Each structure stands twice: as structure tokens, then as C-alpha cells.
Amino acid sequence: DSYRDLRPGKLSAELRNALGLPPGVAPPWIPLMQRLGPPPSYPHMSMNEEKDVSVASNLGNPVEKTAWGSLQPDEESEEEEED
Amino acid sequence: MSVAPKEDRVNELTIFVRNLDPQVTERILYELMLQVAPVVRVKIPKDRVMQTSQGFGFVQFKTVQDAEYAERLFNNLMLFGRPIRIKRNSEP
Numbered sequence: 799d800s801y802r803d804l805r806p807g808k809l810s811a812e813l814r815n816a817l818g819l820p821p822g823v824a825p826p827w828i829p830l831m832q833r834l835g836p837p838p839s840y841p842h843m844s845m846n847e848e849k850d851v852s853v854a855s856n857l858g859n860p861v862e863k864t865a866w867g868s869l870q871p872d873e874e875s876e877e878e879e880e881d
Numbered sequence: 882m883s884v885a886p887k888e889d890r891v892n893e894l895t896i897f898v899r900n901l902d903p904q905v906t907e908r909i910l911y912e913l914m915l916q917v918a919p920v921v922r923v924k925i926p927k928d929r930v931m932q933t934s935q936g937f938g939f940v941q942f943k944t945v946q947d948a949e950y951a952e953r954l955f956n957n958l959m960l961f962g963r964p965i966r967i968k969r970n971s972e973p
Contacts (some may be wrong), residue, residue, distance in 0.1 A: 801920075806914045813912045816960045825916070827954050833943065837917040838946040872895060 806840060895970040896952055899937040901925065902961035907938070909960070914940050916958070917954055920959035938963050939970070 804810065809817075809825065819825065828845060836843045898910065911923045925938035948969055956967040961962045 801908060801911050801915075804908075804915055806916050810912060810917075813909055816909050816913075818959065818962065827958065830954055831917075834950070837950050837954075838944065854948075869964040 807843065891941065892970045894943070894948055895939050895941045896948050897937065897968045898965055898971050899968075900939055900963055900966045901934060901936050902963045903934045903936070904961050905934065905965075910938055910940060913955065913958075913960075914929075914942075914951055917951050918942050918944075927950060 809819070817826065831837075832845050836845065851858065901910075905925070907923045907925050908927065911920050914920045914923070920940070921941040921943055923938065923940050925934050927933060928935055940951070942951065952967045952969055955965065957964045959965075
């Protein structure tokens, strides 16, 4: 049929337009998907499927997330010292 | 005798999507739902005279779990600036 070109994890320009989603930006359902777990029919789906997505890949790895989080207080305290 | 259970089964596998912008085509709805599960069929009924969308559609999945997941993930998702409302067809 005419939908055969469509793939999970790869959004067409047409769908991105409907979502108001610029190229390279993660789909808005990714955070909820990470909470719910992968779709039942795609148990091995990576939740940062799209290779050009930076937001999703930042959320994907808990180790990275911790490392990033620990940098923030340092930056804030430096700003406070300057004030 | 076998007809009624079969219809129930199809209802369980189907979600009802409303508040669809007129620009939402069956192809767009199919591609969106495909992101979480294989889609059996999509229907956005057209007005018989005007051939325009009436703002709702149906999507049938292969399993009840797929239908439940799609409902939870995509309910209130914005398409063309409008939140789509999803209910599973079997719900009262």
C-alpha cells in the first residue's frame, strides 16, 4: 500500500510539520515513552531512535545525566561568588 | 454466534481519535501511530457531500496492548496546534 515507505523512529517532513517539530528536534512523546517503557510491539526500540536528535540522546544515558547535573551547581556557585 | 465476539475483539483493538484538525490525513495519522505499533488500518471518515474530514478517526492495532499504549502516549498530543483526544473504542 501507499504507507510502505513509512518507518517507526523516522519522522517524515509531513508528520514533523503536523507536530510543529523542526528537523533534529526529538518528538514530544519521548519523555513519556521513557517513563512508560518501550512500546509493547517494539520491545527493543531505542528511545532516542533518531540519530540527529540531541534532546533524546541526552536523556538516554543515566550516567551522563548525573555527570551533567553535577556540573550545574559549580557554575551557579561561581556566579554567586562573582556577584 | 461467532459474529459478536469478533466485533468485540475489533473494538478492543481500535482507538477513537477526535479533535483532529482538517489537515490531519489518514497518512499522517498512520505514520504517527506507527511510531508505537504496527497499524492494521486507519480511517478518517469523510463528509459524503463535501469530502472533508469530520474531525475524528479510527486506528486499529494488532493487540490490545498496542491500543492501550497508543492511547496513553498520544492522548492530548498537539497536531496542527490542536490536542488530539484518544479513547479506546471498547471504553464506555
